[in-house]
Amino acid sequence: MTKVTMTVNGKPVSGEVEGRTLLASFLRDGLGLTGTHIGCDTSQCGACVVHVDGVAVKSCTTLALDVADRAITTIEGMANADGSLSVLQQAFQDNHGLQCGFCTPGMVMTAAALLADNPKPTEAEVRAGLEGNICRCTGYHNIVKAVLAASGQDVAAVAAE
Amino acid sequence: MPKDGGIGASTKRREDIRFLTGKGRYTADINLRGQAYACFARSQVAHGRINGIDTAAAKALPGVLAVMTGADFAAMGGNPAGWLVQSRGGETMKEPKRPVLAHGKVRHVGDAYAVVVAETLEQARDAAAAIEADITELPAIVNMAQAVADATNRVHDEIENNVCFDWGWIEDNRAAVDAAFKAAPHVTTLKLVNNRLVPNAMEPRASIGDYDSGTGDYKLYTTSQNPHLTRLLIAAFVMGIPENKLTVISPDVGGGFGSKIYHYGEEAAVLAAAKALNRPVKWVADRSESFMSDAHGRDHETTIQLATDLQGNFLALRTETLANVGAYLSNFATVTPTFLHGTLMAGPYKTPLIYVNVKAVFTNTAPVDAYRGAGRPEATYSLERVIDKMCRELKLDPVAVRRLNFIAPDQFPYTTPVGLVYDTGNYGATLARLVQIGDLKGFEARRAASARRGKLRGLGLSTWIEACGIAPSALVGALGARVGLFDVATVRVNATGNISVMVGAHSHGQGHETVFAQIVSDRLGVPASSIDIVHGDTSKIPFGMGSYGSRSLAVCGSAIVKAVDKVIAKGKKIAAHMLEVAEADIAFEDGMFSVPGSNKAKTFGEIAFSAYVPHNYPLETLEPGLEETAFYDPANFTYPAGAYACEVEVDPDTGRVEVASFACADDFGNVMNPMIVNGQVHGGVAQGIGQALLEAAVYDGNGQLLTGSYMDYAMPRADDLPMFTVDHSCNTPCTHNPLGAKGCGEAGAIGSPPAVVNAVIDALQRGGHSNVTHIDMPLTPARVWAAING
Numbered sequence: 026m027t028k029v030t031m032t033v034n035g036k037p038v039s040g041e042v043e044g045r046t047l048l049a050s051f052l053r054d055g056l057g058l059t060g061t062h063i064g065c066d067t068s069q070c071g072a073c074v075v076h077v078d079g080v081a082v083k084s085c086t087t088l089a090l091d092v093a094d095r096a097i098t099t100i101e102g103m104a105n106a107d108g109s110l111s112v113l114q115q116a117f118q119d120n121h122g123l124q125c126g127f128c129t130p131g132m133v134m135t136a137a138a139l140l141a142d143n144p145k146p147t148e149a150e151v152r153a154g155l156e157g158n159i160c161r162c163t164g165y166h167n168i169v170k171a172v173l174a175a176s177g178q179d180v181a182a183v184a185a186e
Numbered sequence: 187m188p189k190d191g192g193i194g195a196s197t198k199r200r201e202d203i204r205f206l207t208g209k210g211r212y213t214a215d216i217n218l219r220g221q222a223y224a225c226f227a228r229s230q231v232a233h234g235r236i237n238g239i240d241t242a243a244a245k246a247l248p249g250v251l252a253v254m255t256g257a258d259f260a261a262m263g264g265n266p267a268g269w270l271v272q273s274r275g276g277e278t279m280k281e282p283k284r285p286v287l288a289h290g291k292v293r294h295v296g297d298a299y300a301v302v303v304a305e306t307l308e309q310a311r312d313a314a315a316a317i318e319a320d321i322t323e324l325p326a327i328v329n330m331a332q333a334v335a336d337a338t339n340r341v342h343d344e345i346e347n348n349v350c351f352d353w354g355w356i357e358d359n360r361a362a363v364d365a366a367f368k369a370a371p372h373v374t375t376l377k378l379v380n381n382r383l384v385p386n387a388m389e390p391r392a393s394i395g396d397y398d399s400g401t402g403d404y405k406l407y408t409t410s411q412n413p414h415l416t417r418l419l420i421a422a423f424v425m426g427i428p429e430n431k432l433t434v435i436s437p438d439v440g441g442g443f444g445s446k447i448y449h450y451g452e453e454a455a456v457l458a459a460a461k462a463l464n465r466p467v468k469w470v471a472d473r474s475e476s477f478m479s480d481a482h483g484r485d486h487e488t489t490i491q492l493a494t495d496l497q498g499n500f501l502a503l504r505t506e507t508l509a510n511v512g513a514y515l516s517n518f519a520t521v522t523p524t525f526l527h528g529t530l531m532a533g534p535y536k537t538p539l540i541y542v543n544v545k546a547v548f549t550n551t552a553p554v555d556a557y558r559g560a561g562r563p564e565a566t567y568s569l570e571r572v573i574d575k576m577c578r579e580l581k582l583d584p585v586a587v588r589r590l591n592f593i594a595p596d597q598f599p600y601t602t603p604v605g606l607v608y609d610t611g612n613y614g615a616t617l618a619r620l621v622q623i624g625d626l627k628g629f630e631a632r633r634a635a636s637a638r639r640g641k642l643r644g645l646g647l648s649t650w651i652e653a654c655g656i657a658p659s660a661l662v663g664a665l666g667a668r669v670g671l672f673d674v675a676t677v678r679v680n681a682t683g684n685i686s687v688m689v690g691a692h693s694h695g696q697g698h699e700t701v702f703a704q705i706v707s708d709r710l711g712v713p714a715s716s717i718d719i720v721h722g723d724t725s726k727i728p729f730g731m732g733s734y735g736s737r738s739l740a741v742c743g744s745a746i747v748k749a750v751d752k753v754i755a756k757g758k759k760i761a762a763h764m765l766e767v768a769e770a771d772i773a774f775e776d777g778m779f780s781v782p783g784s785n786k787a788k789t790f791g792e793i794a795f796s797a798y799v800p801h802n803y804p805l806e807t808l809e810p811g812l813e814e815t816a817f818y819d820p821a822n823f824t825y826p827a828g829a830y831a832c833e834v835e836v837d838p839d840t841g842r843v844e845v846a847s848f849a850c851a852d853d854f855g856n857v858m859n860p861m862i863v864n865g866q867v868h869g870g871v872a873q874g875i876g877q878a879l880l881e882a883a884v885y886d887g888n889g890q891l892l893t894g895s896y897m898d899y900a901m902p903r904a905d906d907l908p909m910f911t912v913d914h915s916c917n918t919p920c921t922h923n924p925l926g927a928k929g930c931g932e933a934g935a936i937g938s939p940p941a942v943v944n945a946v947i948d949a950l951q952r953g954g955h956s957n958v959t960h961i962d963m964p965l966t967p968a969r970v971w972a973a974i975n976g
């Protein structure tokens with residue numbers, strides 16, 4: 026066991042981990058931050074996405090020791106300081122961009138990084154950007170709408186319904 | 187106009203707040219004090235005889251607390267099939283015992299034969315790998331036709347030819363159907379495969395067993411769509427413990443789509459281990475285990491024949507199907523290919539004569555059971571594909587042919603030749619709406635534009651119906667069901683006027699917490715914010731049959747309405763006493779009990795308070811308190827229906843299919859929350875497009891699962907799908923439930939696959955490949971390219 030320290034959602038944290046301990050396990054089991062989900066064992070589904078120094082990373086294939094002293098943001102750190110939903114989170118609720126909620130933390134983290142890189146993405150860019158995140162519930166329609174809406178674009182015309 | 191936040195409003199979902207902030211509580215998120223970890227040893231061969239399992243090395247490893255094998259569970263009961271199907275000759279189906287852990291034989295890759303419990307997950311995994319199983323491999327039975335033809339090699343030694351049942355529906359109609367075929371001017375024949383799918387809810391299954399040695403109470407946290415059914419199966423059938431000594435809790439569940447209806451052996455194993463060790467035992471499947479051991483879906487091989495006249499009038503229909511049930515009968519495995527499939531072969535059409543034959547076949551593959559739509563997608567696919575083929579053979583317009591054969595709006599209630607009574611519908615209206623919203627008239631221009639870019643464009647239709655709102659208990663009982671299929675709600679009004687509603691339906695993405703509160707708010711006139719929906723805990727809810735078969739609203743929603751009406755009725759009695767008038771003089775509207783034409787009135791809150799502080803109360807005739815429970819058993823199935831249009835572009839050089847547009851005009855009856863209904867359709871259509879173009883669970887000849895991860899099993903991703911056009915403005919309310927609701931959860935997955943495949947065939951035919959009349963799903967680039975170049 027080795028001691029690891031890092032910043033998670035703005036707070037310094039530390040814990041004992043093995044060399045093989047994954048960041049996802051450290052967050053979930055070590056810190057009790059169970060908003061980060063594990064949906065696969067082949068780094069394919071994106072349920073586990075967190076930010077490491079602002080970059081979207083799959084925490085199921087990241088060793089906790091490899092991100093020592095880095096700044097991690099998880100879904101628990103995405104709301105506004107007063108606890109209200111961030112613009113992106115609010116857009117997910119407004120546009121019904123989630124159903125069972127299991128893929129949602131990873132979707133929000135991936136989408137947040139996408140918007141940081143590309144503040145006014147096209148629909149095709151959003152779809153390409155979310156390609157590493159699987160959602161079985163929504164058919165992506167409302168997730169794509171939510172991300173476009175969060176970027177300030179008018180989504181009323183995106184699809185007739 | 188809907189009342190604000192009431193029925194018909196697109197109220198935003200209250201559950202979203204916790205899911206969006208990482209505060210959802212799924213089973214894997216729960217950790218109990220002192221818990222140990224379970225890991226299952228699973229068969230790597232598809233079929234084999236267990237000669238012995240040596241656990242000594244595993245037991246000696248550090249941290250190992252227990253190793254249990256199939257032998258340790260041999261005295262327990264089997265996990266039963268929920269439905270007994272009769273064969274054509276009248277004999278009852280074969281029901282082999284499904285043990286908690288494999289015993290004697292392993293029957294599919296992933297069949298668990300031992301469980302290790304250890305202090306840590308890593309230790310449990312290491313020990314599971316150290317178990318030495320002496321298994322003599324037997325030839326794998328994978329192909330259904332071979333399984334039926336093989337007299338010696340058997341999945342279950344006692345079951346000849348691996349046939350579970352040979353079902354005819356309706357057997358008495360068979361001769362008349364055959365005679366109609368002999369006399370028919372035209373017969374269209376199509377052989378097709380309804381591809382095997384893995385449901386793939388994004389949350390893998392997980393279970394935590396807990397036992398209180400002081401009280402003898404068991405508690406199971408598990409990823410279930412129906413905690414009471416799981417409790418019943420474990421208590422009464424498998425473990426033989428009193429139902430009142432077992433609590434089953436399904437907290438937030440990350441999708442189900444059918445795969446979490448069933449009781450699985452892991453649930454009993456963690457409960458038994460928890461008792462043996464006197465500490466909680468937790469198991470969380472990894473995705474590979476889910477692929478191997480979750481119940482799969484579909485997997486039919488069908489020959490369908492449609493007899494018509496030369497104008498396209500349907501004269502008779504018959505089908506022969508081999509349905510894979512896998513290695514063991516999962517709980518709904520026998521009803522899915524029969525009463526949820528054969529009874530739907532009329533579709534929305536007035537075909538006078540229909541006969542359906544289904545043989546259910548055991549194979550050395552994972553159990554196959556209901557997956558979103560369950561039997562109805564298989565029926566719809568066969569029917570809508572053969573109609574499409576017939577239209578091409580006779581050069582008829584697929585829209586006109588469907589119109590010609592629709593049951594007319596004035597024919598309801600309509601008794602089909604396959605045993606259902608449709609209460610209401612208007613299939614011409616949804617088709618007309620589809621022509622509009624899908625701009626079918628503009629297709630030719632779009633096709634020409636695609637052609638200029640070197641792409642073949644095609645248009646495919648599907649007009650579907652389903653039977654859901656499952657199900658009338660007496661009817662299903664007569665057909666072989668072992669359970670009733672009512673649902674239950676308790677409306678508990680607290681003294682301070684806020685309300686808890688305990689419901690038997692289970693939400694794993696459907697948004698019940700929001701929608702059910704809308705319904706109660708609408709009827710009681712109290713703000714939705716003061717209403718809480720409680721689900722997923724057998725210790726809090728009176729009873730319930732859970733969520734599947736698009737039943738939550740039609741069945742549990744109706745129970746809620748009944749319970750609310752009882753609350754109102756009791757409230758009127760209290761109000762009459764307080765206002766000193768006759769009960770009949772009290773009206774209730776918008777949260778107010780009043781005497782019309784007077785200024786006498788009591789608010790709902792005042793009545794609730796009086797019920798709990800009964801100082802001025804008719805105590806001689808009325809009990810205090812304001813809490814009512816209702817059980818609702820539906821009088822009939824509900825029959826949502828709709829019309830779907832898909833446009834595809836095929837790249838003739840690569841065979842790649844792109845879905846250019848997808849439009850849905852549905853009739854769901856009355857809609858409670860349009861936003862949520864649209865979302866359900868989107869998700870269902872995405873799964874249907876996945877089935878049509880991408881997904882397939884594939885076993886090789888040795889029974890090895892070739893598609894055991896997301897590297898090999900193609901899930902629809904954001905860039906595989908278009909935006910969808912959905913509409914549910916043409917609605918004919920259900921005639922027999924108080925909400926007029928039909929259900930919408932499965933629609934998209936039922937209606938969409940044939941629309942996609944019809945569109946691809948249309949594209950190829952229009953592109954000059956007139957020899958291509960069918961391609962089996964999934965229509966991968968390789969298959970489409972081969973068809974073009976074949």
Ligand code: FES
Pocket residue numbers: 062063064065066067068069070071072073074083084085086
């Ligand atoms: S859990 Fe990390 S990609 Fe699936």
Ligand code: FES
Pocket residue numbers: 122123124125126127128129159160161162163388440441695
């Ligand atoms: S909301 Fe359920 S998987 Fe995306």
